Amino acid sequence: MSEITEQNKGFSKKDEVILSPTQQTIIKFKNNRLAMVGLWLFLIIVTVVVVTHFYTKFTGYDFSATDTSIKNLPPSWEHPFGTDKYGRNTVVRVLEGGWISLQVGFLSTIMAVFIGVTMGSIAGYFGGKIDSIIMRIVEVIYSFPFLALAFTISAIFRDKPAEFRLFIIIAILGLIRWTGLARIVRGQILSLKEQDFILATKALGIKKRNQIMRHLIPNVLAMVIVSGTLTFASAILGEAFLSFLNLSVTEPIPTWGALLSKAAQNSTSLRNFWWVWVFPGTMLFMFIMSINLIGEGLRDAVDPKSEIITKEQRKAAKERRKAQKKANREEKIFSKRGGM
Amino acid sequence: MPNVLLETKGIKQYFPTGKKRNEKKNLKKISLRAIKIFNNEYTHTNLKLKEKELFNDIYKQFKEGKRFSDELNTVLTEYEALSNVHGDKLYVRANDGIDITIYEGETVGLVGESGCGKSTLGRTILKLDEPTEGEIFFNGENITNYSNNKMMPLRREMQIIFQDPYSSLNPRMTVGEIIGEALLEHGIFKNRNDDFENYVKEIMKTCGLDDYMIYRYPHEFSGGQRQRIGIARALALKPKFIVCDEAVSALDVSIQSQIINLLKDLQNEFSLAYLFISHDLSVVKHISDRIGVMYLGDMVEFTDKHSLYENPQHPYTKALLSAIPETDLEKARSKKKIILEGDIPSNIIVPTGCKFHTRCPIAKDICKRQVPQFREVEKGHSVACHFSGEEI
Numbered sequence A: 001m002s003e004i005t006e007q008n009k010g011f012s013k014k015d016e017v018i019l020s021p022t023q024q025t026i027i028k029f030k031n032n033r034l035a036m037v038g039l040w041l042f043l044i045i046v047t048v049v050v051v052t053h054f055y056t057k058f059t060g061y062d063f064s065a066t067d068t069s070i071k072n073l074p075p076s077w078e079h080p081f082g083t084d085k086y087g088r089n090t091v092v093r094v095l096e097g098g099w100i101s102l103q104v105g106f107l108s109t110i111m112a113v114f115i116g117v118t119m120g121s122i123a124g125y126f127g128g129k130i131d132s133i134i135m136r137i138v139e140v141i142y143s144f145p146f147l148a149l150a151f152t153i154s155a156i157f158r159d160k161p162a163e164f165r166l167f168i169i170i171a172i173l174g175l176i177r178w179t180g181l182a183r184i185v186r187g188q189i190l191s192l193k194e195q196d197f198i199l200a201t202k203a204l205g206i207k208k209r210n211q212i213m214r215h216l217i218p219n220v221l222a223m224v225i226v227s228g229t230l231t232f233a234s235a236i237l238g239e240a241f242l243s244f245l246n247l248s249v250t251e252p253i254p255t256w257g258a259l260l261s262k263a264a265q266n267s268t269s270l271r272n273f274w275w276v277w278v279f280p281g282t283m284l285f286m287f288i289m290s291i292n293l294i295g296e297g298l299r300d301a302v303d304p305k306s307e308i309i310t311k312e313q314r315k316a317a318k319e320r321r322k323a324q325k326k327a328n329r330e331e332k333i334f335s336k337r338g339g340m
Numbered sequence B: 001m002p003n004v005l006l007e008t009k010g011i012k013q014y015f016p017t018g019k020k021r022n023e024k025k026n027l028k029k030i031s032l033r034a035i036k037i038f039n040n041e042y043t044h045t046n047l048k049l050k051e052k053e054l055f056n057d058i059y060k061q062f063k064e065g066k067r068f069s070d071e072l073n074t075v076l077t078e079y080e081a082l083s084n085v086h087g088d089k090l091y092v093r094a095n096d097g098i099d100i101t102i103y104e105g106e107t108v109g110l111v112g113e114s115g116c117g118k119s120t121l122g123r124t125i126l127k128l129d130e131p132t133e134g135e136i137f138f139n140g141e142n143i144t145n146y147s148n149n150k151m152m153p154l155r156r157e158m159q160i161i162f163q164d165p166y167s168s169l170n171p172r173m174t175v176g177e178i179i180g181e182a183l184l185e186h187g188i189f190k191n192r193n194d195d196f197e198n199y200v201k202e203i204m205k206t207c208g209l210d211d212y213m214i215y216r217y218p219h220e221f222s223g224g225q226r227q228r229i230g231i232a233r234a235l236a237l238k239p240k241f242i243v244c245d246e247a248v249s250a251l252d253v254s255i256q257s258q259i260i261n262l263l264k265d266l267q268n269e270f271s272l273a274y275l276f277i278s279h280d281l282s283v284v285k286h287i288s289d290r291i292g293v294m295y296l297g298d299m300v301e302f303t304d305k306h307s308l309y310e311n312p313q314h315p316y317t318k319a320l321l322s323a324i325p326e327t328d329l330e331k332a333r334s335k336k337k338i339i340l341e342g343d344i345p346s347n348i349i350v351p352t353g354c355k356f357h358t359r360c361p362i363a364k365d366i367c368k369r370q371v372p373q374f375r376e377v378e379k380g381h382s383v384a385c386h387f388s389g390e391e392i
């Protein structure tokens, strides 16, 4: 490249790189190493779980089939995650266990986000009496003892089929977890309403619907996505927790929480047959961690004040550190020699 | 004489504070003072009476028409006045009855201390806030009670440039979208075709923005450029009237003059009318044809530029003008500085009579009691003062 074009680079119309706030967010996210690890982990786990689910479904895998001759086997090539005390293959059970978690996570998060965003925006947008009514409801739900509620409701529906109980769990989680989101959205809308550009829409004669769709929602969306991921993680944990207490879906359908609780039921299996709890525990841990990493990455990415650190910059910084170290070492050697 | 474009009659804008006036402490103080005077001047008939009962007794007699000594009478009158307003609902009186007339193609300046209600007036006459009282006429139509839908076509004719260039642009829209949004909304252009884009680019050029910036986002611009975007947005609709709410206060001096010249050029081109709000008297002097001076929600003086600067009538205007730094040394020496005592009073519990009496250097007794009329002292020169034009 000649010197002149090098100088003019970035100053002419063609060289202009225009980044929308959304594009910037994506770039920032992509350059966040931890967040990308989280994203890949998440995608891999989801893919494996989904594939396993449909594989077992189409091949008609029987989760209740027991074989006492191979019970409590440690991990081997034939049974990579070992077998449980009924002689069932743990690997299929662990991977299938994620299916319930995913369902619970996605559906209850969608529900919580939907209710939370609607309620929060209504409260923030209209203010006044509507606002105080909604916020009182939020406070009441927020202070609800989640466990007591779950206990009661599961007890009531104990005899119902597993699918039905699953939807009850989803509904409980969705109906309880929307409060935090509602608060965030309300706060955002309240602060947006004070901004002059919302007043400007009125002065320009923009219709109410467009004001909401074009000016309010895009400005709260980023925060909603961030806290949505965190809701997702906490919903999955919540389901695992309920399964652990035998309040979720029951045998023979496996879930991560239920697998853990089976292992924890007696201390012998906990001590001797470690593979029974290590694998579902690890899966759960990795899945939750990946979601939290994504959430943290998104939070950084939507923050306009955080800088973009690209791969090249990171590499350059590493090179610089290396060079510095080398220089230091050489200097040391040199001074040692000089001292002699 | 050009046509009247916008006229307001007694615009009041009160913001409820949700509180009630509580004067218990002051009433108690006054009653104690009254008892003291009473004890000095009259002998007790019943020594056992408690202070409160004694005062109630005196006050009752006073209300029934009995007159005491002069001193005691004044104190009791004060008590009566205060007890009448005790318990009233409290409002922020941002605008307290303002009459203003703006002709086509002229610039009306509006000056006054921070918090005197300039922005509120600007917003109220555009009906961004509903006025508490009063009437607004635009092009001869009474638009006071127009609904949002009915205002829609009028929005094309009246625009506002906001004080703060940072919060007045949506961070998630490109400059083109910001400027063009209202054009599509009002159906001036049916969709985003080439004509539309060319029109937006043309407006941007008029406002001193390069047309390749059309796809940029507000965060990539400086304060001055953002202000231009705000101006371009207001101008795109080709309005007849623009409220410039401190449109240049946030900018540094060189950009200020650029923008002011731009506004003047546009005025010549499209025969725009401006309401130019600012607390900078020299800027207002430069751009305005007529100027209004506001104090604590009231218009205190309104006249054309020359008579305001050469022949100010209201003591507050005089004080404001004396605060302009003089560049000419000769003049600076001879110039008398009027320094106002005290702070600007609360605009919730406003001073009685003339609101300026707490700080006015020539205030007399009548100023405390009687509200001065906003009246025309000369042709086209209105002042609200009992002693307008008097030497300070």
Ligand SMILES: Nc1ncnc2c1ncn2[C@@H]1O[C@H](COP(=O)(O)OP(=O)(O)OP(=O)(O)O)[C@@H](O)[C@H]1O
Residues within 6 Å of the ligand: B015, B092, B093, B094, B112, B113, B114, B115, B116, B117, B118, B119, B120, B121, B279, B347
């Ligand atoms: N929505 C509102 N609710 C309550 N009080 C308000 C509201 N808007 C304005 N006020 C009050 O009205 C008064 C006038 O405000 P306004 O913004 O009109 O002042 P201003 O003259 O524009 O001041 P500045 O020069 O600082 O911009 C202020 O005391 C303010 O506190």
Ligand code: SF4
Residues within 6 Å of the ligand: B314, B315, B316, B354, B355, B356, B357, B358, B360, B361, B362, B363, B364, B367, B372, B384, B385, B386, B387, B388
């Ligand atoms: S009416 Fe009285 S207090 Fe008010 S400005 Fe005039 S002289 Fe001053």
Ligand SMILES: [Mg+2]
Residues within 6 Å of the ligand: B118, B119, B120, B163, B245, B246
């Ligand atoms: Mg203002």
